[in-house]
Amino acid sequence: MDRRQEILEAAAKSFSLFGYKATTMDQVAKIANVGKGTIYTFFTNKEELFNAIVLKMIEEMRAASDSVAVEGGSFEQNVHARLMQLLKFRKTHQLYAKLIDEEKELRTPAVTEVLAGIEREIVSYVKLKIERAVSRGELKPCNSELIAYLLFKSYLALIVDWEKTHDTELTEEQITTLLSDTIFKSLLR
Amino acid sequence: MDRRQEILEAAAKSFSLFGYKATTMDQVAKIANVGKGTIYTFFTNKEELFNAIVLKMIEEMRAASDSVAVEGGSFEQNVHARLMQLLKFRKTHQLYAKLIDEEKELRTPAVTEVLAGIEREIVSYVKLKIERAVSRGELKPCNSELIAYLLFKSYLALIVDWEKTHDTELTEEQITTLLSDTIFKSLLR
DNA sequence: CAACTGACTAAAATACCATTTCGGTCATCC
DNA sequence: GGATGACCGAAATGGTATTTTAGTCAGTTG
The missing domain is CATH 1.10.10.60 (Homeodomain-like)
Incomplete structure (x- = not known):
């Protein structure tokens, strides 16, 4: 074989x-x-092998993200579904979870780099989606990089960080409502 | 003496x-x-001495925060000025900066605890300000804990985290505009 | 005699060295 | 000639001797 x-x-x-x-x-x-x-x-070496594995994981993430996007759905609906899915993946997927743990405990440089790269990719993907939605007239023109960053950080805070300091996890409903009323609303044309 | x-x-x-x-x-x-x-x-011990010093620093932070608040100013104006000031303090103040560094490098438990405590206090202070503004009719009723948390995390992301991955620091103008259009706007009655 | 001190102790951190582990290579083998 | 695993130097680990440090307390001092 x-x-x-x-x-x-x-x-x-x-x-x-x-x-x-x-x-x-x-x-x-x-x-x-x-x-x-x-x-x-x-x-060529251990790190390249690792990168190849991570690349496969990123493909999986992309597929998982695509699987919840709705053709012809609104910007808000799709970005929300995608980010929720990606952050669920983050907790659920064995390799991803392991890497987050290793980053926290050991600070292995190769792992730090890979995780940072994934976040950059996600933000840059959201940025692209914003620009598409702007050019199609769904959203107002805006600083797409900045909005993408704020959106990603907000989801991260609400889904990942919140439960570290509070004992009750936020419901998806709460998150949806909150961000729908604040960030998403302000983007609409 | x-x-x-x-x-x-x-x-x-x-x-x-x-x-x-x-x-x-x-x-x-x-x-x-x-x-x-x-x-x-x-x-009684080293940690108590440390806590006493940190308590003094918290007093300084409180004073610095108060110094930029405007009597009779809007909720947005004051919370913005206060959080900007507190996050500037975070970078500027020798002890605070040192502790952040130690937290990152050494993970000293006493330091971790103290820093977490300060953040909790800030969030809980913002929460209080939200509730005041709600009861005075300036803001809509809302989940004050959640909004306070999101606000704090947003400022942290834009002021502290942004520059770790981007090479150009955000201007206060950019931050003001962004949050004014999104989170703050949605809170208004 | 009451406030203060610094030598003292136990425990934790650090430095040191011997040994093992591991990433990467390459002479050898099938 | 593609695959292999013994081999190499470097890095990690473990175990131990030494030092450092938080906290105590018998003794000193004003």
Whole structure:
């Protein structure tokens, strides 16, 4: 069977289970039933292998996000659904959750970088969606980068941070209403 | 001269210069020209001494916040001025800056706790201001805790987090306009 | 004698070194 | 000639000796 594929699957498994730092190349080789050297014919080093796995995860996230978007739906409806889905993914997906944990506990640089990259991508995606909605006339012209950033940070605060200091999780209803009345409303043409 | 006062000043100096972990009680005693035992006649332990210093800083923050509030000013005007001032204080004040650094680098529990406490206090203060403004009829009734939290997190994101990922700091004008059009606007009766 | 001191203690942090682990290479093998 | 795993140096880890430090208290001093 495809050796590259075996390696990718083994690596995905190991990174998901143990995180970046705690998975060893020997470990991956063993799970994949290949010699360690073989890994290096496909990936230049551990970090590149990791990046390949993360890239696959990002694809999954994109698919998950697309799966909740409604063709022809409003900007608000779609951005809300997408961000909620992405932040759910963040908690649910084994690898993502593991990486967040490793970032908090170990501060592994490769992990920090990857997580920051994902957030940048999300913000930049929201920014794109804003610009599209502006040019289609649904939203007022605005500083799309700034709004995208504020939107993302707001969702992050309400979904991720809130429960760290409060004991009752916010309902989706509360979040929807709040942001609908504030940020989203102000964007409408 | 008042020994308690000497100790407080020495401690403030040392905590500001070296942070919590790196100031030793011997150090404080030496700066204060006092035997180490004397410190323990006024403060039960290092953490209590630290809390006393932080309490003084909180007083300063309160004063700084009050100094920019306008008697009879609007809710938006005053909350904006106060939060801007508090977040400026956060960067500017030697002790506060040092503690943020220590929290990031060392994760000293006593420091983590103190910083979390300050944020809780700020949010709860904003919450109070919202409730006042609601009962005076300036704002619509709302979930004050939630709005206070979102407001604080938004300012934090725009002032503190933004510059970590972008190379151009946001102007106060941009922040004012953005939040005025979104969160603040939606609160008005 | 009451406030103050600093030598003292136990516990925690740090420095140090021996040993192991790990990412990456490459001579060898199938 | 693609795959392998023994091998290498560097980095991490563990264990231990040493130092540092928060907190105490017997003794000193004004």
